[in-house]
Amino acid sequence: MISEAMTELSLDSSFTFRCAPGISCFNLCCRDLNQFLTPYDILRLKRHFGMTSSDFLRRYTAVHTGPQTGLPVVTLKPKEKVFLTCPFVVPEGCLVYENRPSSCRIYPLIRILSRSRASDEDLLRFGLDVIAEKIRQAAGEVEDEA
Numbered sequence: 001m002i003s004e005a006m007t008e009l010s011l012d013s014s015f016t017f018r019c020a021p022g023i024s025c026f027n028l029c030c031r032d033l034n035q036f037l038t039p040y041d042i043l044r045l046k047r048h049f050g051m052t053s054s055d056f057l058r059r060y061t062a063v064h065t066g067p068q069t070g071l072p073v074v075t076l077k078p079k080e081k082v083f084l085t086c087p088f089v090v091p092e093g094c095l096v097y098e099n100r101p102s103s104c105r106i107y108p109l110i111r112i113l114s115r116s117r118a119s120d121e122d123l124l125r126f127g128l129d130v131i132a133e134k135i136r137q138a139a140g141e142v143e144d145e146a
């Protein structure tokens, strides 16, 4: 277990996942936004809207300082403060689907990159977002597997 919010997966792990209009949890995972953007995410999104990088960053993002690295971290600004909804979600789905950020592309998987202090090697692991699983179960969309 990586944390209470996710379960670590191995290369042999399997899971089921389906996302489509009509499913009762459709769009719920685009709330409670904590969406980090990579430079490539920003490039794709600003091109999607035909905006300059400066205009895109000013309108849709917030810039923070990484607490351990001191490096800038860019996140999407939610469009409202109650549910922290993504600025790009509409009732029909994702407005930027073909250019959505990389973390949305692999959802409900989560990448964890860490560096071993002992060997100084990078370690890439994957986890399954347990919160997403609970949302779907609460919405009655996940059947118990036999």
Ligand code: SF4
Residues within 6 Å of the ligand: 029, 030, 031, 035, 086, 087, 088, 089, 090, 093, 094, 095, 096, 097, 100, 101, 104
């Ligand atoms: S970019 Fe699209 S898929 Fe990602 S959180 Fe926003 S609406 Fe959802």
